[in-house]
Amino acid sequence: MIDSWDRNRSDLDGALLYNRKLWTVFLGSAMSDDNPLPVEIRQNVANLGMYIMSQTIAVTSDPKVEIINSLVSINRELAAGLRGKG
Numbered sequence: 189m190i191d192s193w194d195r196n197r198s199d200l201d202g203a204l205l206y207n208r209k210l211w212t213v214f215l216g217s218a219m220s221d222d223n224p225l226p227v228e229i230r231q232n233v234a235n236l237g238m239y240i241m242s243q244t245i246a247v248t249s250d251p252k253v254e255i256i257n258s259l260v261s262i263n264r265e266l267a268a269g270l271r272g273k274g
Contacts, residue, residue, distance in 0.1 A: 200251060204244050207259060211240045236262070 217223055218233035225233075240262065247255040 197251075200256075201248070204248050207263070208241065208244050210263075211237045211244075215241075 215234060215237040218225075218230045218237065223230055240259065243255050243259055246252075247259070
């Protein structure tokens with residue numbers, strides 16, 4: 189998808205929608221009062237989530253490869269960390 193983002197706008201829009209949904213879950217969890225993580229970690233996740241949301245909105249209105257690459261990189265790093273490979 190990342191290699192052809194500029195050729196198929198509907199795929200890009202679908203990926204961005206999925207990303208917003210995913211980060212909405214992360215944000216909700218980070219801000220939940222019953223989340224057992226330390227407040228500092230929860231705040232860091234929330235800050236990252238807000239950044240992701242703003243960048244996702246920005247790329248929706250003005251697709252730029254740098255923003256798309258940044259979003260993909262952050263998501264890959266997070267996935268690797270959750271798998272214990274970060």
